[in-house]
Amino acid sequence: MTQKKSFILYVDSLEILEHLDNEQAGILFKTIRSYHDPNFDAKYREKMIKNHFWLKLAIMYFDNQFKRDQEKYDNIVKRNQKNGLKGGRPKKSQNNPSETKDNPINLDSDNGNGNGNDLKINFKSLLLDFNQVFNKKSKVVSDVVKRKYKKLIKLGYTYDEIIECMKNCKKDQYHIDTEFKYCTLEFFSRPDKIDKFYNSSSKPSKYVPTL
Numbered sequence: 789m790t791q792k793k794s795f796i797l798y799v800d801s802l803e804i805l806e807h808l809d810n811e812q813a814g815i816l817f818k819t820i821r822s823y824h825d826p827n828f829d830a831k832y833r834e835k836m837i838k839n840h841f842w843l844k845l846a847i848m849y850f851d852n853q854f855k856r857d858q859e860k861y862d863n864i865v866k867r868n869q870k871n872g873l874k875g876g877r878p879k880k881s882q883n884n885p886s887e888t889k890d891n892p893i894n895l896d897s898d899n900g901n902g903n904g905n906d907l908k909i910n911f912k913s914l915l916l917d918f919n920q921v922f923n924k925k926s927k928v929v930s931d932v933v934k935r936k937y938k939k940l941i942k943l944g945y946t947y948d949e950i951i952e953c954m955k956n957c958k959k960d961q962y963h964i965d966t967e968f969k970y971c972t973l974e975f976f977s978r979p980d981k982i983d984k985f986y987n988s989s990s991k992p993s994k995y996v997p998t999l
Contacts, residue, residue, distance in 0.1 A: 798980040801849045823854045860944035921954045936977035953985040
C-alpha cells in the first residue's frame, strides 16, 4: 500500500457530526487520521472502537470510502510505475491518435462496450440503463454531464458501479417519495453519490434526505 499525502472527506459523510458531542467528534477524527497516518495502524482503530461502542457505527460512514480511495490510488501508482519502466507514456497509435498500443483509452468516444470496463463509458448504454432504472424518457446526455462521467472513469469508478448506484438509489425512501425528481444523469455523475449509494443496503432505507 502506497502512503498518500492527502485524502478526501465528503460533506454528506460529515453529517454524522450532528449526532456527536465535541469529545466524540475529536475521537472520530483521531480515528479517521489512523487510516492515513503511518504512525497508526489497524490495532489502534480496533482499540479505539473497543473503548467507544458508538465509534463502530460512526466510522462506517468513512471506512468503505477510504478503502476504495486507497485501492484506486494504489492502482494509479502501479500504472505509472509500469509506464515508467516502459520509458514513459506509450506513444499514440497511428490508426487512432487518441489511443495507445498498451492502453487503448478513448474517453471522447460513445463506442465503449458499457459492460463495466473501467476505461471506457458508452453514453448510449448509460442513457438506456438510466431510463430503464427510473422509467424515464431522457434522450440526450449533455456535454457537461459527459465530461463529469469521464472524470468519474478517470478517478477509477466503473460503469457497473454507476448503474448499481442508480439501482440502490431507486430504493431510497426519500427519492421514492419525491418520485425520483432529483434522480438525474447529472446527480449520478458525482463521486459522493456513487460512494453513498453503491454500498447501500438492498432493502429500502428509512426516510433520510440525501440531497
